Amino acid sequence: GAGVSQSPSNKVTEKGKDVELRCDPISGHTALYWYRQSLGQGLEFLIYFQGNSAPDKSGLPSDRFSAERTGGSVSTLTIQRTQQEDSAVYLCASSLEGGRVTGELFFGEGSRLTVL
């Protein structure tokens, strides 16, 4: 596609429910990133994929969070048993290359999650 696509753009859910957020990166980009942005805050790194592998999952806030990437393309971030503190904008970004030296990241518009 022309850019990084994220869905849904907005999600309102009840506490305790599971949610899935999807990211479709730019075609050919091997590196994919998930960040979380709380209101008025900077970006919190969650996870990085190089191809289908996630070398670093240390940014995931708890074991309720998981992410996968299939076919070196689409990625899904899953939050189980959502809590109110999970409310944030979840941003996905892709890059032509990742690894030792990170270049420009291309961001999607984000998925705004509200947990009631």
Place this chain on the structure above:
Amino acid sequence: SQQGEEDPQALSIQEGENATMNCSYKTSINNLQWYRQNSGRGLVHLILIRSNEREKHSGRLRVTLDTSKKSSSLLITASRAADTASYFCATGRRSNDYKLSFGAGTTVTVRA
């Protein structure tokens, strides 16, 4: 803790004036990047400066990097209303560069 910290947190200027914001970081880096975020949107890459570069220009943007002071500045000249946005610096540590760390950003408001 976050690697990059922007200063000031907020900036309000008149259209046509210059806007300067700073970024400080803590560890050795490979490069430093600046991004812009309009309200409710994703981040857009503005400029990347490598650790062996001291200054870089892109249109009305000028970025400096002082690795001895572990700091960078972003200057927007002749600001326009469309420059109203939040600006973030992002740094990648030499040890694990893929993990770009973003600061909390500087919110710039350009008054017409």
